[in-house]
Amino acid sequence: MSIARSLLEMIAQYAPANGRARVKVVRLRIGELAGVIPESLRFCFEVASEGTVAQGAELQIEHVPVMSRCTDCRCDFEVEQYAFICPNCDSPNVELISGNELDVIELEVEEEGCP
């Protein structure tokens, strides 16, 4: 719920302040390691956005897989089953490249009645 609230605070900063504007779509990028269940976020967003410019907006979520880079052999790989071990050289020395994302990308806004 606090993630939904933080998201709405950010939307409020960007959405046009005039009363006729409605946010129709919110595009998000969420990594697999962020621990966010899209359905839960959608539910919380629906509740928290009531009465705001984003009421009824659709959340479009781009899912980002967990990607790592081996610091020994420099190969990049997708982490499956959360096994942070290089499939090329079996090294456990890997750094995370993606998977922790919790980002707002863009809004689609409709301004009703504008010419």
Added chain:
Amino acid sequence: MSVITIERKILEKNDEIARQNRARLAEHGILALNMVSSPGSGKTSLIERTLEHLNGKLRIAVIEGDVHTSLDAERIARYRVPVVQIVTQGGCHLDAHLVAEAMAKLDLAHLDLLIIENVGNLVCPANYDLGEAMKVVIISTTEGDDKPLKYPAMFRQAEVLVINKIDLLPYLNCRLDALKQHALQINPALKVFETSCTTGAGIPDWCAWLEAMTRRKSAVPEAPGHGG
């Protein structure tokens, strides 16, 4: 229809306050731990055992996060260390702002170690940087050996794993080797301790390591090392 580009982190406000917390802690050479676990794994008991061993050797304060009560803070206060209770009123995690407010109630100039007990939850606390030097994840043997696989984000983010309640192993189906293997597969860099807050097993090792880490932190201001 118009498109407004944002490209920002949803929790950037939290992260900014966490950076400020981290800077304040570094300024005073304080090691801050963010203790995370499921409810009932023994976070408060581990803090109590730690205070028994290190109070007097190190200047320690505790921030207690809880959903509704101040019961844990009352337990900690018996050890005569500064303790600040945060009641989240239903919130399932601490955030950097709550910790900043609690830190303002402490005399940072006279501290070596700050222990922050997060709300019992292995999910949401993974997303919220508090400004700590490290997350310490506590898991008890009664929770089973598959918990790391179920909550990988938390185990990936933690620097330390304390496996508590090892005295109960003879009565459980929990396979200690499998538990460690699952955790290390997610995070091979995890420093692992095995403890029992009931018998005291493993507590001296944990405390000796913690004391060494705290003294190192006090001696050399450390660059922020969070994430991933």
